Amino acid sequence: MSLSTTSSLLANDNSHTSEDLYITKNDYEVFQSIRNKLKLVQRHIGYGNFNVISFDSMLSISRRASNIEEFTKSEIDFLEFIFYYNPATHGFFGDRISKNITDTIDKKLITKIPRTGHYLFKGHAEKTYYEMIKDVGDSLTLTSGIRSIVKQTKLFLDKINSTNGNITQAAISLAPPAFTYHSIGDFDVGKKGFGYANFTSKFANTDEFRKIQQLKYVDVRYTINNKDGVRYEPWHITTI
Numbered sequence: 332m333s334l335s336t337t338s339s340l341l342a343n344d345n346s347h348t349s350e351d352l353y354i355t356k357n358d359y360e361v362f363q364s365i366r367n368k369l370k371l372v373q374r375h376i377g378y379g380n381f382n383v384i385s386f387d388s389m390l391s392i393s394r395r396a397s398n399i400e401e402f403t404k405s406e407i408d409f410l411e412f413i414f415y416y417n418p419a420t421h422g423f424f425g426d427r428i429s430k431n432i433t434d435t436i437d438k439k440l441i442t443k444i445p446r447t448g449h450y451l452f453k454g455h456a457e458k459t460y461y462e463m464i465k466d467v468g469d470s471l472t473l474t475s476g477i478r479s480i481v482k483q484t485k486l487f488l489d490k491i492n493s494t495n496g497n498i499t500q501a502a503i504s505l506a507p508p509a510f511t512y513h514s515i516g517d518f519d520v521g522k523k524g525f526g527y528a529n530f531t532s533k534f535a536n537t538d539e540f541r542k543i544q545q546l547k548y549v550d551v552r553y554t555i556n557n558k559d560g561v562r563y564e565p566w567h568i569t570t571i
């Protein structure tokens with residue numbers, strides 16, 4: 332597995348220019364094959380279960396399900412690379428949250444939030460969420476909760492696909508698999524019926540967000556010009 336740049340990488344360069352990191356042509360087929368298998372695994376176990384699935388369960392489903400080919404050695408190598416590489420080389424400066432690609436989520440510690448397809452950790456995160464619903468109103472909903480390493484990998488690879496292979500660009504709007512706070516408790520909220528706009532700056536103009544800003548117990552993790560190199564995310568709630 333290798334990655335390419337069109338010219339040398341500048342460690343602190345945050346702009347999206349010719350220094351951006353891309354998926355190589357050689358890896359393109361492996362990249363697309365993994366995306367397809369992840370989609371099939373998700374379809375096999377369902378959207379909700381896929382949010383919290385471990386790497387080993389993903390592999391075992393690919394072996395058992397008759398409509399899914401087992402992950403190949405080069406696909407697993409690619410997945411390991413994307414988990415263990417250092418994204419600071421392309422301007423993502425967040426903390427590494429997950430240590431091992433095989434880390435699992437303890438099902439006893441989580442709870443499914445009805446009608447959302449998402450999970451939250453029992454205790455602080457769950458309590459914060461329901462407090463917010465009470466204070467903001469029923470028009471607020473959970474748009475993304477706990478994400479396992481596999482789930483974050485799927486989102487990251489899909490994002491890279493939508494940026495035509497540009498990893499630097501993808502990481503500005505979605506953390507690489509080991510770097511998401513969603514795996515340890517952070518969650519995203521949105522306005523019911525607002526759809527994809529919930530994940531754009533439009534959310535900052537909603538009444539729901541205006542009310543959230545008045546809540547003393549709520550912090551938004553990715554503020555404007557945050558040190559992690561992540562875009563402004565008014566919908567992403569800090570729980571750690």
Ligand SMILES: [Zn+2]
Pocket residue numbers: 475513517518519566567568
């Ligand atoms: Zn988020």
